[in-house]
Amino acid sequence: MNYYSTTDLRHKATLEQAVIKGLAPDGGLYMPQKVPVLPAAFLRNMGEMTLQEVAYAIASYALQGDVPTDVLHDIVFDAFDFDIPLVKTPGGHYVLELFHGPTMAFKDVGTRFMARLLDYYRTRHPEWSTLNVLVPTSGDTGSAVANSFHKMPGVNVYVLFPRGAVGKIQKVQFATLGGNVTAIEVNGTFDDCKSLVEEAFMDAELNGEMRLTSAMSINYARIVPQMVYYFWAYAQLVKRKEDVSGGLVFAVPCSNLGNLSSGLMAQAMGLPVKRFISVENQNNIFYNYVKTGVFRPKPTQYSIAPALDAGCPNNFGRILDLLGSYDNVCRHIHAYSYDDNQIIETIMRTYDDEGYLLDPHSAVAYRAMAEDLKPGETGVALATAHPAKLKHLMENIIEEPVLLPSQLAQFLDGELRVKKIPNGFTAFKRLLLSNR
Ligand SMILES: *Cc1c(COP(=O)(O)O)cnc(C)c1O
Numbered sequence: 503m504n505y506y507s508t509t510d511l512r513h514k515a516t517l518e519q520a521v522i523k524g525l526a527p528d529g530g531l532y533m534p535q536k537v538p539v540l541p542a543a544f545l546r547n548m549g550e551m552t553l554q555e556v557a558y559a560i561a562s563y564a565l566q567g568d569v570p571t572d573v574l575h576d577i578v579f580d581a582f583d584f585d586i587p588l589v590k591t592p593g594g595h596y597v598l599e600l601f602h603g604p605t606m607a608f609k610d611v612g613t614r615f616m617a618r619l620l621d622y623y624r625t626r627h628p629e630w631s632t633l634n635v636l637v638p639t640s641g642d643t644g645s646a647v648a649n650s651f652h653k654m655p656g657v658n659v660y661v662l663f664p665r666g667a668v669g670k671i672q673k674v675q676f677a678t679l680g681g682n683v684t685a686i687e688v689n690g691t692f693d694d695c696k697s698l699v700e701e702a703f704m705d706a707e708l709n710g711e712m713r714l715t716s717a718m719s720i721n722y723a724r725i726v727p728q729m730v731y732y733f734w735a736y737a738q739l740v741k742r743k744e745d746v747s748g749g750l751v752f753a754v755p756c757s758n759l760g761n762l763s764s765g766l767m768a769q770a771m772g773l774p775v776k777r778f779i780s781v782e783n784q785n786n787i788f789y790n791y792v793k794t795g796v797f798r799p800k801p802t803q804y805s806i807a808p809a810l811d812a813g814c815p816n817n818f819g820r821i822l823d824l825l826g827s828y829d830n831v832c833r834h835i836h837a838y839s840y841d842d843n844q845i846i847e848t849i850m851r852t853y854d855d856e857g858y859l860l861d862p863h864s865a866v867a868y869r870a871m872a873e874d875l876k877p878g879e880t881g882v883a884l885a886t887a888h889p890a891k892l893k894h895l896m897e898n899i900i901e902e903p904v905l906l907p908s909q910l911a912q913f914l915d916g917e918l919r920v921k922k923i924p925n926g927f928t929a930f931k932r933l934l935l936s937n938r
Pocket of ligand 1: 607608609642643719755756757758759760761762809810863886887
């Protein structure tokens with residue numbers, strides 16, 4: 503199948519080119535020429551399938567033979583080796599817990615699949631030099647990408663993070679790995695880290711010397727696996743004989759809109775979704791777009807839900823491409839936005855009333871779902887991070903200890919290995935070149 507660019511419909515690329523490049527040459531996002539629609543029988547029988555079986559089926563349909571079946575089977579079964587439970591809270595609301603992977607954030611799903619797919623392409627091209635993955639992070643992306651590629655031969659990962667803005671538990675998840683993972687502390691903001699990476703991709707000398715690739719959420723290899731859990735939520739509802747005839751609604755905590763793009767693609771493939779709820783923090787660029795029709799990026803503001811701190815949602819072009827018009831966006835998506843006080847209030851209320859602990863990212867989804875759902879509808883809030891990832895913040899909010907799961911605790915024993923650079927491209931470029 504061919505992939506086009508959202509800003510140049512005549513541009514064509516193979517899946518391999520789309521995944522290696524990330525962005526199309528004109529800066530557009532890659533989209534498949536065709537979104538296949540699943541047979542109705544598939545949806546009916548999904549209640550009998552395991553997560554890995556659903557994942558393999560969805561990836562096979564979505565990729566239309568672009569990856570050999572045996573290879574895709576191994577990639578999917580290996581990437582989806584953790585549970586994604588649909589939990590019913592004591593208040594009777596559904597929460598899809600996407601945080602049981604190695605770094606306990608939903609990004610594990612996309613990055614684990616992407617890393618394995620890139621590894622397959624690498625082994626098909628023995629002539630390739632080392633692949634260098636550059637990733638700016640405010641916490642979750644860096645740890646998910648670093649852990650997905652850690653120890654993979656022929657790949658180096660560079661994680662850029664803003665000084666003083668990434669919590670300790672987040673930082674140790676990428677900065678203690680060593681080996682092929684280099685953690686770079688930039689004396690600047692998250693937006694500065696993003697700019698450094700963008701500049702690297704445009705630097706002719708650097709690209710002549712090194713093979714650079716981005717693992718950001720614009721990469722189509724992250725969009726595909728994220729479709730899986732929307733189907734998996736539905737499969738679990740079917741399994742429980744839940745009546746979803748009143749309409750299925752997903753509430754998604756949004757930043758760069760990759761997760762929401764995946765949901766819309768799942769819907770286009772035939773998943774019966776009545777509507778999506780997009781939820782942002784005070785970085786509410788998409789919310790403002792839905793309310794006014796104007797898309798206006800702004801500088802990023804820090805919040806207590808750091809993974810939602812994006813002032814320019816990268817996947818916006820995909821949403822427009824999928825839905826075609828502003829009116830259609832408004833028909834498919836209800837938008838919400840909450841500030842830090844509302845997030846704290848939601849965490850406290852849900853914990854006090856229901857005994858269920860939401861992390862700040864999941865809390866926005868949970869709250870918007872409760873506000874938006876109509877009688878008879880079935881709502882599923884996506885919980886994108888484990889509360890212990892922001893342990894100290896959570897403990898301050900609920901005034902109780904929050905236990906650190908062993909998979910997070912193990913990182914705290916490691917030694918921090920951080921390279922510090924000033925906020926300037928020269929220093930970053932020198933570091934990359936010296937590491938070759
Ligand atoms: C990245 C992230 C999000 C936002 O996902 P997008 O695809 O960028 O919209 C939400 N929650 C958590 C915990 C994340 O790490």
